[in-house]
Amino acid sequence: MMEKTQNGVLIIGGGIAGIQASLDLAEQGLKVYLVEKSPSIGGVMAQLDKTFPTLDCSACILTPKMVEVKLSENIELLTYSEVEEVSGKAGDFKVKILKKPRYVNEEVCTGCDICSQRCPIEAPNEFDLGLQPRKAIYLPFPQAVPNTYTIDKNYCIECGLCKGVCRVGAIDYDQQPTILEIEVGSIIIATGFEIFDANLKEEYGYHLDNVITGLELERLINASGPTGGHVIRLSDGNLPKRVAFLQCVGSRDEKVGNLYCSRVCCMYAIKQAVLIKEHEEDTDITIYNMDIRAFGKGFEEFYQRAMSEEFGTKFVRGRVGELFEIPETGNIRIRAENTDTGEFTEEEFDLVVLSVGLIPCKDAKALQELLGIQQDEDGFFTGENPELLSTKSSVEGIFIAGVVEGPKDIPDSVAQAGGAAIKASVVAVKGGET
Amino acid sequence: MTEEKVKPFKVEEPLRIARLDPTFKGEIMEEPNAELIKYCFQCGTCTGSCIATRFENNFNPRRIIKAALLGLKELVLSSDVLWICTLCYQCSERCPQGVKISEFMEVLRHLAVKYGYIHPSLRLQAEAILRSGRVYEDEDTANVMREDVSLPPALSVDMDEVSKILNRTGISNILLREEGDR
Numbered sequence: 001m002m003e004k005t006q007n008g009v010l011i012i013g014g015g016i017a018g019i020q021a022s023l024d025l026a027e028q029g030l031k032v033y034l035v036e037k038s039p040s041i042g043g044v045m046a047q048l049d050k051t052f053p054t055l056d057c058s059a060c061i062l063t064p065k066m067v068e069v070k071l072s073e074n075i076e077l078l079t080y081s082e083v084e085e086v087s088g089k090a091g092d093f094k095v096k097i098l099k100k101p102r103y104v105n106e107e108v109c110t111g112c113d114i115c116s117q118r119c120p121i122e123a124p125n126e127f128d129l130g131l132q133p134r135k136a137i138y139l140p141f142p143q144a145v146p147n148t149y150t151i152d153k154n155y156c157i158e159c160g161l162c163k164g165v166c167r168v169g170a171i172d173y174d175q176q177p178t179i180l181e182i183e184v185g186s187i188i189i190a191t192g193f194e195i196f197d198a199n200l201k202e203e204y205g206y207h208l209d210n211v212i213t214g215l216e217l218e219r220l221i222n223a224s225g226p227t228g229g230h231v232i233r234l235s236d237g238n239l240p241k242r243v244a245f246l247q248c249v250g251s252r253d254e255k256v257g258n259l260y261c262s263r264v265c266c267m268y269a270i271k272q273a274v275l276i277k278e279h280e281e282d283t284d285i286t287i288y289n290m291d292i293r294a295f296g297k298g299f300e301e302f303y304q305r306a307m308s309e310e311f312g313t314k315f316v317r318g319r320v321g322e323l324f325e326i327p328e329t330g331n332i333r334i335r336a337e338n339t340d341t342g343e344f345t346e347e348e349f350d351l352v353v354l355s356v357g358l359i360p361c362k363d364a365k366a367l368q369e370l371l372g373i374q375q376d377e378d379g380f381f382t383g384e385n386p387e388l389l390s391t392k393s394s395v396e397g398i399f400i401a402g403v404v405e406g407p408k409d410i411p412d413s414v415a416q417a418g419g420a421a422i423k424a425s426v427v428a429v430k431g432g433e434t
Numbered sequence: 435m436t437e438e439k440v441k442p443f444k445v446e447e448p449l450r451i452a453r454l455d456p457t458f459k460g461e462i463m464e465e466p467n468a469e470l471i472k473y474c475f476q477c478g479t480c481t482g483s484c485i486a487t488r489f490e491n492n493f494n495p496r497r498i499i500k501a502a503l504l505g506l507k508e509l510v511l512s513s514d515v516l517w518i519c520t521l522c523y524q525c526s527e528r529c530p531q532g533v534k535i536s537e538f539m540e541v542l543r544h545l546a547v548k549y550g551y552i553h554p555s556l557r558l559q560a561e562a563i564l565r566s567g568r569v570y571e572d573e574d575t576a577n578v579m580r581e582d583v584s585l586p587p588a589l590s591v592d593m594d595e596v597s598k599i600l601n602r603t604g605i606s607n608i609l610l611r612e613e614g615d616r
């Protein structure tokens with residue numbers, strides 16, 4: 001056999017799965033290109049407050065890994081970038097990557113924040129799900145990697161204030177998109193997920209002020225979030241005394257075309273119930289559910305703890321029929337059957353949290369077309385033998401990791417990323433099948 | 435409406451398996467749209483959405499489906515609660531398993547009639563139609579009311595035609611049979 005020059009690995013998506021795969025491959029000494037479309041790596045895990053069932057601080061686990069990516073000599077981090085074209089085959093992929101203009105020179109920006117302080121324009125903050133504004137020149141969140149600002153041209157008025165105050169001359173309004181061409185031996189897709197659009201379940205009233213999603217709650221309860229860690233009602237800023245969680249919003253629901261279980265919502269709702277109790281002890285919490293799926297290590301114990309006297313979370317077995325707002329108070333009344341007793345119930349709450357499910361990432365279709373890999377009927381990526389090789393896509397040399405393969409939690413995403421990294425390294429080192 | 439209480443609809447426990455009719459579910463599922471009840475996973479969305487339940491707690495669509503699937507034929511078909519459903523389709527609209535619950539309730543009503551269980555209030559109406567072709571039989575009062583709003587007197591009913599239709603539907607036989615039974 002002829003000696004082949006060793007190729008690197010392309011990783012698309014810089015959530016926890018893509019980050020872990022990058023670190024594992026870099027540690028093996030392989031060259032890694034990590035392409036992330038948003039201005040920072042981190043994905044959804046960066047938005048979470050604590051993780052179930054241990055209540056570890058999400059950012060405390062994630063941030064060191066993000067920094068490690070930035071510092072690794074083997075990883076070329078390409079944020080605000082997208083894969084444009086892929087050709088070739090396993091062992092020999094040719095890839096075109098589009099680097100979108102940030103209008104800030106990545107090489108010189110020090111992340112000092114002076115530009116953002118001067119910027120007069122406010123825009124919705126994606127990271128905080130619009131719960132507070134950011135500037136038109138911004139860092140998505142304080143721990144962002146890279147620590148480089150980005151100008152949002154949808155809002156920027158080119159007033160020149162940021163350019164005037166930048167001490168290192170990093171602002172460049174005329175920056176152009178650039179194309180980078182690379183060759184890699186294998187590819188890992190780790191583009192993650194979106195949350196289910198709660199507006200599609202009209203009867204659950206997401207348009208109402210005091211009905212929010214689980215991800216919004218993660219931001220509200222986070223000490224560095226828009227309210228400094230206070231879970232408030234969006235209608236009046238008061239602390240809710242009675243909170244309801246509605247499970248399976250967009251999951252296990254034929255009506256919205258998602259028959260699958262999203263696997264994390266039971267546990268994240270329980271986690272959030274416990275966290276709310278830890279913040280405000282005298283809150284009454286009810287979780288309306290069809291059943292609680294506490295299948296992972298330590299999950300059942302966590303569930304029991306949430307039910308115990310310590311936290312006193314009430315679990316009602318019954319999927320909510322509908323809810324409505326009481327206009328005078330902004331309170332929400334929930335109609336549901338308690339199927340354990342057969343009673344029809346109508347209860348009043350101050351705040352309602354919709355435990356929205358996970359759906360395929362926005363770009364799933366585009367990536368499917370770009371790479372020719374197979375999607376399952378729900379739109380997640382899959383290979384020929386998912387039961388044995390969940391990391392393998394239907395195309396030789398292309399692997400999948402994290403929620404892009406199907407709903408899963410952080411530990412499972414990390415485990416799968418490790419598996420995908422090994423598989424990808426074999427192809428990168430030995431070349432594809434000949 | 436009468437003040438009479440609706441009999442509670444409850445699956446008695448312990449269940450006596452010998453009293454269950456395993457063919458009942460098959461009989462229901464042969465009817466159009468009712469075959470979907472086998473997908474019911476008892477989440478309670480139907481009951482939680484139901485306007486009728488709000489006023490009559492004994493009407494619980496989830497329980498009726500459960501009883502039907504278990505084969506509690508007599509309990510289901512003889513129950514008053516079958517006739518409480520307003521057929522508003524809210525449950526069918528929201529069921530996460532796509533069960534057509536309103537349609538299923540209609541199927542149960544057809545089966546109930548087939549097996550001779552008709553709610554007394556509906557039997558009175560059916561008998562009136564059989565007798566006079568009208569639900570509201572007091573023609574004179576009706577005509578006074580019509581005159582008040584400048585409507586011509588009601589047309590007379592051709593009972594031959596009405597009988598023909600009713601015979602075709604089979605309702606006359608069912609009502610007669612019921613009378614014989616009593």
Ligand SMILES: Cc1cc2nc3c(=O)[nH]c(=O)nc-3n(C[C@H](O)[C@H](O)[C@H](O)COP(=O)(O)OP(=O)(O)OC[C@H]3O[C@@H](n4cnc5c(N)ncnc54)[C@H](O)[C@@H]3O)c2cc1C
Nearest residue numbers: 013015016017037043044051052191192193402403409410
């Ligand atoms: C409300 C909520 C609470 C949760 N709580 C917990 C918890 O407590 N514990 C737990 O274990 N799990 C929890 N989860 C699940 C957890 O968020 C996921 O398991 C985890 O984020 C999956 O990581 P990922 O890398 O697969 O995807 P993501 O985090 O979605 O990362 C994907 C990345 O890919 C990028 N990307 C997307 N498309 C492209 C593209 N075309 N090109 C380049 N980049 C792209 C995205 O910008 C993103 O950075 C929770 C989820 C939710 C919604």
